[in-house]
Amino acid sequence: MRDWSRHVFIWPATLVVLLVTLFPLVYTLDLSFQNSRLVPPLPPKYIGFGNYIKLFGQERFWSVIGNTSIFVFVSVTLQYVLGFAIALALHSRVAGERLYRITFLLPMLMTPIAVALLWKTMFNQQFGPLNQVFTFFGYANPPFLTENIWSYGSLITVEVWQWTPFVILMMLAGLQSLPTDIFEAARLENASSLQMFLGITFPMLLPLSAAVIFIRVVEAFKIIDTVYIMTGGGPGIATETLTLFAYQEGLKKFNLGYTSAISFLFLIFIIIFGLIYMVILKPQIEKRR
């Protein structure tokens, strides 16, 4: 006899999940094929792939894709390298390790808006403490937030400052879970620290590294608060990211159809990126298992 009771428990939950995930997704997809604006209010009209074609033909869209990709690539690379290095240092029980561990994790616990406001003050071209440092070295009033490259560098600095602790936390947990006997055997074979890192630590932490990088990449692609507060996407649109662009279109101009198309392209982009990432890494990870 089949047990029908399990359906009573499964279906309500399944329906809720469908309602809160699938429905908005389908609704957004439907909206992306319409010319729908709240301001000025225009009657919604199906225009097929019109929004997508307009997006692909827009210089601003490609600029935003480029900005976001460079931002993500540079900041996540730095976060991973620095985070892994600091985790290794903490794992080797340096003096005051507990204090460092707490201090390093603090930035991650702050809200991005507060962090952005804090750093905006730090980067103030006239009164900020960083200006004092640069002035001391003979380079007064650096254009931290007003010139393209500097603005980029400032945003990446803040992102790295805030999110490297996440990498430290994850990699440190990974390091602490590694079996000690392998390292002892390597030491008996007179393996150097570098050899042990390249031959044991790094390969064994590769699956964790892949997961950490993937999480950070997806999160970094969604950045909006820091950019909104610090540069507003400027100068011009030099630091405008994909989510900020979608925000401007959706919640400033209320161009809903167009914004839905941006959101969907963003989703497709992340899925494709994830697939490529996994295709490249999977053989490496399986080889190490």
Next chain:
Amino acid sequence: MKKMFAGFLASAAAAILTSGIAAAQCKPQSGMPDYTGVTVNVGSQVGPFIASAMKQGGDSWSKATCGKVQIVEFPFGELYPKYLTAFAAGEDAFDVITFAPAWTPDLAPYLSEMPSKMRETDAWQDIHPTYRDRLMVWEGKHKSQTIDGDLHTLHYRIDLFEDPEERAAFKAKYGRDLVVPRTWDEYYEVAEFFHRPNDGIYGVTEAFARGGQQFWFYFTHAASYTNHPANPGSMFFDPDTMDAQVNNPGWVKALEDYIKSLKLAPPGALNYSSGDTRQQFAGGKTSMNFDWGDTGTVGTDPSQSQIPGSVGSDLTPGSTTIWNYKTKKWDEFSRVIHSPFMAFGGWQAAVPELSEDKEAAWHYVEHTTNIENSSIQAITGGSGVNPYRYSHFSKDLWEKKMSPREANEYLTAQRDSLGATNVALDMRLPGYFSYTEILEIELTRALAGELSAQEALDSVASQWNELTDEFGRDSQKAAYRASMGL
């Protein structure tokens, strides 16, 4: 533990009883309605500017009517989306909203009409007609109440301009007396003269930040070269065809000037909003700025300023040549034509249709903006309220806060700007943010040196025309003409 708990209960009960008695004891002042139990939710930008004025009016209204006022504050950039998303979702989130007149076309469908009895009082007649009959009206209906009079005026440092050594040095260099600039050319001469970065003083300061009221500063420059007295309402668009005028030679010259201002401003000025400019001026860092009247109230307030007693005011500079879009030529004038720009046009308050307490909400608006309350707000530095009533121009009121000379110059500049024959009105159009966002992006590119002034403005014009077509050229033209009083 039990004793502590009992004690806590007793204190809580006493507190509730006391507040209940206090509420029960509240009696409306004579002649005022009783709004006991009514809470009016007011949307405002983050204080102190405007929010503090709405609170001052709210405290006074609460005493008079026993109603309550709750001010809900949002950053300036978030106000418009907050209001529109609430209205579009049919939420009764606000009983009163405060907003820019430029947003009126987008918000008007959701706003209630002002009760006619509000328009039958002496206080109504006291409001300057530019606000009362133009900016408070949309499609023939009074949909809002001005709570702040806004236009740009020039501010200069009296102590610098009247320093005998500075005057002599200026005369030796430029062959003329150091006086308050009447034209933009003179403005840049004076700015250049006082621009001494090594001494920590800079020529001018204006707002240049995207999202920091930037484009209103640029519009003030542009008004001088494009607001032709013979072609009213043609500054932004050709009122007959709705073709964008933003890339004509007048606008290009204005942008070249605006870029020049950046070079004579303090470091980091590219990130300045209007609030930063008035802080720089009040901090004694620049010889001049032009801004809303807040620079006057902040700069003369000893608690907020390094230069109280030295804040001079005048009309923003004008021009002897203005671009004629019809003949496509520069017209020469024998005298300087001032085109004071009604930048922003002053904050407005309105009551959404969705409010469940419209009567109380309009009463609160009327009370907050009455002669007595608005006068207090107008002379309070940091309230964000500038004169908009005839009664606000009384010298007695201002001499409580400023020196007689400062008060005289401040009021004269405000009154003469408002009454100028060639006063330039701000743009009010459906889809306002879509237009200004395009402008802001290209302006910032030009300021950063990525594009020339002409390239940036050609791009703006082309995008504005596309937008107008998308929104409907005829309906946009009708809205634009109505907003310009044509």
